[in-house]
Amino acid sequence: MIALNDYLIVSAVLFSLGLLGLMIHRRSIIHLLMSIELLLLAVNTNFIAFSYYFHSIAGQVFVFFILGVAAVEAAIGLAILLVLFRAKHDVDVDSLTSLKG
């Protein structure tokens, strides 16, 4: 019998991995975007596990909206990344200092 805690533990480990990826790949934007996808995946797994064990479908509706917003966010982030690469030929976060006064 799989309890709710097991799903929550898996999702906590997944969230920690995404957080770790966000911290150690601070320099490349594409790794940052992928780590953000991992964080959202952990949150969505939490929502679906709660929705299953508490017999409420509102969690799944919420996951639906999170998926839509995350897809829009990834699309716009990648479009910005392409524009940035064409302008500067580099995607390093530390080299984006053109707004510094």
Added chain:
Amino acid sequence: MFAGTLIASATMTIMSRDPVRSALFLVLSFFAAAALWILLTAEFLGLVLILVYVGAVMTLFLFVIMTSHRVDLTIKPSFSRYWPYALAIVLLFMLLALSVLSSYRTPSQLIRANVDNTAALGSILYTHYVYPFEIMGLLLLVGIIAAISLNPRVIRDRKQQDPSQQICVKPSDRIRLIKMKPSIRS
């Protein structure tokens, strides 16, 4: 088993330095998460995760990676220099979460729902959550417009008016008066 696959592929996603390999491991972790969701009777969302993420978003990721990173990113070390601190913070977070989560056991009473998941989700989505649904449609529209208008090739070919040129125009630019002798054509 799916949870193990999910954790392992997520680890490989953040540990590999090659962005292409990282993206492919992210695809594998999405597949494992979708299998977990389907086991949790969220069939519609699992299929949506596979279709939208593996089909669209990860294709977009791979497209961007292969157009922008040719050789440069895999050579230079992409790990931040203070990764031990990050690891310590994340381990602390994970220990806190695990200690909280394993301290109590929720009673899990499982009643297998007989109603179709997709039908239930659709019926509540179009009645009770119809305004958030329309707001999300609007958000997707804004996303489409933003992604198109961020394309620099569109801006270069756009035909537009230049007001400074329009108000600085002189009459001699537009019409040229010439003198010629009157002649009678027979």
